Amino acid sequence: MAAPASAYKDRQFLAVIGDEDSVTGLLLAGIGHVTQPPDSQKNFLVVDSKTDNAAIEEAFERFTSERKDIGILLINQHIAERIRHRVDTYTSAFPALLEIPSKDHPYDPEKDSVLRRVRRLFGE
Amino acid sequence: MEGLLFNVNNGYIEGVVRGYRNGLLTGNNYNNLIQCETIDDLKLQLGPAYGDFLASLPPNPSTSTLAAKTTDKLISEFRYVRANAVGSLAKFMDYLTYGYMIDNVALLITGTLHERDTRELLERCHPLGWFETMPVLCVATNIEELYNSVLIETPLAPYFKGSLSHQDLDELNIEIVRNTLYKNYLEDFHSFVNNDSEMAGTPTAEVMTEILEFEADRRAINITLNSFGTELSKTERKKLYPSFGRLYPEGSFMLSRADDIEGVRLAVEGVNDYKTYFDQAGMGQSSTGAGNMSGGVGGDGKSLEDLFYQKEMEISKGAFTRQFTFAIVYAWVKLREQEIRNITWIAECIAQNQKERIGNYISVF
Amino acid sequence: MSGATNREAVFPTRQSLGLMKTKLKGAQTGHDLLKRKSEALTKRFREITRRIDEAKRKMGRVMQIAAFSLAEVTYAVGGDIGYQVQESAKSARFRLRTKQENVSGVFLPAFESYTTDGNNDFGLTGLGKGGQQVQRCRETYARAVETLVELASLQTAFVILDEVIKVVNRRVNAIEHVIIPRTENTIKYINSELDELDREEFFRLKKVQGKKQRDTAKQDAEMKARREKAEKAGKAEDDKENSGGGDILGEQDDTDVIF
Numbered sequence: 001m002a003a004p005a006s007a008y009k010d011r012q013f014l015a016v017i018g019d020e021d022s023v024t025g026l027l028l029a030g031i032g033h034v035t036q037p038p039d040s041q042k043n044f045l046v047v048d049s050k051t052d053n054a055a056i057e058e059a060f061e062r063f064t065s066e067r068k069d070i071g072i073l074l075i076n077q078h079i080a081e082r083i084r085h086r087v088d089t090y091t092s093a094f095p096a097l098l099e100i101p102s103k104d105h106p107y108d109p110e111k112d113s114v115l116r117r118v119r120r121l122f123g124e
Numbered sequence: 125m126e127g128l129l130f131n132v133n134n135g136y137i138e139g140v141v142r143g144y145r146n147g148l149l150t151g152n153n154y155n156n157l158i159q160c161e162t163i164d165d166l167k168l169q170l171g172p173a174y175g176d177f178l179a180s181l182p183p184n185p186s187t188s189t190l191a192a193k194t195t196d197k198l199i200s201e202f203r204y205v206r207a208n209a210v211g212s213l214a215k216f217m218d219y220l221t222y223g224y225m226i227d228n229v230a231l232l233i234t235g236t237l238h239e240r241d242t243r244e245l246l247e248r249c250h251p252l253g254w255f256e257t258m259p260v261l262c263v264a265t266n267i268e269e270l271y272n273s274v275l276i277e278t279p280l281a282p283y284f285k286g287s288l289s290h291q292d293l294d295e296l297n298i299e300i301v302r303n304t305l306y307k308n309y310l311e312d313f314h315s316f317v318n319n320d321s322e323m324a325g326t327p328t329a330e331v332m333t334e335i336l337e338f339e340a341d342r343r344a345i346n347i348t349l350n351s352f353g354t355e356l357s358k359t360e361r362k363k364l365y366p367s368f369g370r371l372y373p374e375g376s377f378m379l380s381r382a383d384d385i386e387g388v389r390l391a392v393e394g395v396n397d398y399k400t401y402f403d404q405a406g407m408g409q410s411s412t413g414a415g416n417m418s419g420g421v422g423g424d425g426k427s428l429e430d431l432f433y434q435k436e437m438e439i440s441k442g443a444f445t446r447q448f449t450f451a452i453v454y455a456w457v458k459l460r461e462q463e464i465r466n467i468t469w470i471a472e473c474i475a476q477n478q479k480e481r482i483g484n485y486i487s488v489f
Numbered sequence: 490m491s492g493a494t495n496r497e498a499v500f501p502t503r504q505s506l507g508l509m510k511t512k513l514k515g516a517q518t519g520h521d522l523l524k525r526k527s528e529a530l531t532k533r534f535r536e537i538t539r540r541i542d543e544a545k546r547k548m549g550r551v552m553q554i555a556a557f558s559l560a561e562v563t564y565a566v567g568g569d570i571g572y573q574v575q576e577s578a579k580s581a582r583f584r585l586r587t588k589q590e591n592v593s594g595v596f597l598p599a600f601e602s603y604t605t606d607g608n609n610d611f612g613l614t615g616l617g618k619g620g621q622q623v624q625r626c627r628e629t630y631a632r633a634v635e636t637l638v639e640l641a642s643l644q645t646a647f648v649i650l651d652e653v654i655k656v657v658n659r660r661v662n663a664i665e666h667v668i669i670p671r672t673e674n675t676i677k678y679i680n681s682e683l684d685e686l687d688r689e690e691f692f693r694l695k696k697v698q699g700k701k702q703r704d705t706a707k708q709d710a711e712m713k714a715r716r717e718k719a720e721k722a723g724k725a726e727d728d729k730e731n732s733g734g735g736d737i738l739g740e741q742d743d744t745d746v747i748f
Binding site: 230231235300343350356428429469472473 | 556572621622
Binding site: 011012013014020021022023024025026027028029030031032033034042043044046071072074091092093094096097098100101102103106107109112114115117118121 | 538541542545546548549552553555556558559560570571574575578579580581582583584585586587598600604614623626627630631633634637638640641642644645647648649651652
């Protein structure tokens with residue numbers, strides 16, 4: 001039932017998919033991590049209007065399934081909206097998926113996949 | 125004496141710039157702006173001043189696009205003035221752009237260091253700091269090539285030469301590189317306004333010296349304050365202080381030895397203005413020693429940086445009381461920049477519902 | 490027989506009856522325990538969901554403040570620091586640690602944030618101007634991220650508890666609605682089968698007894714008839730045939746009476 005310890009003991013980073021301001025702020029807080037070359041991987045993705053959904057999905061996939069060192073994935077709500085089907089079907093406990101507000105898009109609890117689950121459970 | 129021949133070449137420009145200056149938002153305008161409920165309202169209020177430039181904005185634009193559009197207006201006006209400028213004024217205006225160029229080059233250096241595609245960076249560069257050969261810099265794939273092309277292709281070569289080698293670009297923090305360049309730039313600008321045959325001894329030299337000295341002091345103080353707790357050593361720090369200004373040389377020397385805010389305060393004691401700012405910002409007293417770090421949020425006291433901006437605006441405003449001077453171009457650019465910052469700030473406050481801090485803008489008219 | 494299909498395939502013997510009774514008892518105890526576990530978890534779960542709701546709202550505010558402090562930086566620096574920050578990020582200063590918490594036998598992982606020392610990628614950002622705002626912004630964002638980490642812990646707990654509660658409830662329901670009725674049905678079935686056997690046996694005995702009684706009655710009657718005949722004969726030849734008394738012991742036809 002409970003995930004085995006190996007599933008999360010190495011998870012020590014946060015990852016973020018967000019717009020430039022959110023990513024900048026979170027990086028300032030010190031969550032940014034770039035792994036050693038040669039295959040240096042960043043744990044953040046800046047999404048702007050030019051980024052296509054496939055790239056977001058790919059990053060989402062990379063942070064949720066491929067990398068085993070990420071404990072929490074932060075994603076801007078309006079970006080989560082763009083890959084909503086993926087976010088809604090994501091149910092694993094690790095990494096935890098958090099939808100965060102961005103500067104231009106205030107937080108809307110109605111859209112949050114977890115909060116919607118909460119609501120559904122209590123029949124609200 | 126200078127009045128005799130100034131208008132021959134530069135009278136038109138002066139007139140245009142004074143006209144632009146009158147187009148700046150006044151306290152009254154700002155009062156209207158801070159009443160706005162939405163960005164659209166704000167856009168409407170800005171209509172008379174910015175007109176066409178905001179017309180293409182979508183409804184409820186983001187603050188960054190708003191800032192970009194307002195900057196566009198500054199750019200186009202600046203380009204117009206620059207196109208009409210001749211002789212020393214043209215050179216003066218080129219000097220004005222070097223500051224932005226330094227930022228752009230720093231950006232490109234960062235990109236090259238991390239092996240990014242620097243072409244993407246071009247659109248991030250500040251348009252005022254754009255120079256024709258900039259795309260050439262993007263061809264460089266490693267830092268040594270970049271260094272050489274900067275030396276060859278850009279007007280910044282003198283600032284690199286002598287103080288930075290290509291190894292430095294690789295090893296030093298980009299901020300140190302940037303500030304070294306800026307220091308060289310300020311010194312060069314300073315000597316230019318004081319030694320150029322057309323400007324020496326004119327009101328231009330007088331006003332610009334005041335502005336640049338202030339700028340130099342501000343940078344020295346800021347660098348000192350911001351270096352506490354970082355790996356920047358005192359000797360390295362000392363190298364970043366411009367070698368002129370009201371604090372130079374004694375104040376600079378004391379700054380270079382300062383260990384804490386109190387030390388900075390002692391260093392600026394000699395200049396009354398700065399001393400007042402320190403007192404106003406509540407810095408330096410031992411009780412609120414770290415006040416600049418923790419305080420400020422929610423407090424209505426102005427921070428030191430705010431006071432510096434305020435001072436800069438006042439000097440710029442004062443520049444317009446003089447006639448026959450190029451300094452008004454500089455002052456106008458600075459005033460307009462502050463105006464853009466103000467608009468962005470107000471827009472942010474509106475967009476993020478933080479109305480209580482909306483009054484934090486700086487208006488001098 | 491009702492529910493004949495809903496019972497276990499056992500032979501209706503006393504031994505399996507005993508087994509079934511033990512099983513029923515076990516199922517009931519298990520049901521009680523699981524029910525209690527489920528209730529404990531649900532309580533915890535509700536508490537967590539409530540806290541998630543609160544935390545999400547709090548996050549909304551905190552992130553807003555943080556975003557605002559970034560706006561202050563943009564104002565003070567007078568430019569965009571985004572790119573520079575992105576490029577100078579090297580090693581995470583802000584990291585996570587996971588620990589476990591035991592709630593009714595379920596291990597809920599919780600995240601804990603910690604900052605590594607001496608790791609300062611952005612110490613010099615805004616050196617020329619805006620440095621103080623940058624520092625302040627970093628602190629604000631660090632606090633915001635802490636809130637996010639807290640929320641992430643809650644949310645992970647939520648996801649895991651959700652799963653666990655579903656499993657537990659499924660078990661409770663299985664025991665309550667399948668195993669217990671089934672066992673009860675089986676017991677009922679065994680009991681009724683055993684009763685049936687009892688009744689058959691009883692009937693058989695009755696039958697045997699009836700037959701026996703009839704047989705005895707018949708013999709009695711025969712004996713009586715013979716005796717009467719003998720008496721009559723005795724009276725006739727009273728002294729001559731006195732030896733017939735030996736038959737009185739009934740050695741010839743007297744069978745045992747079985748009840």
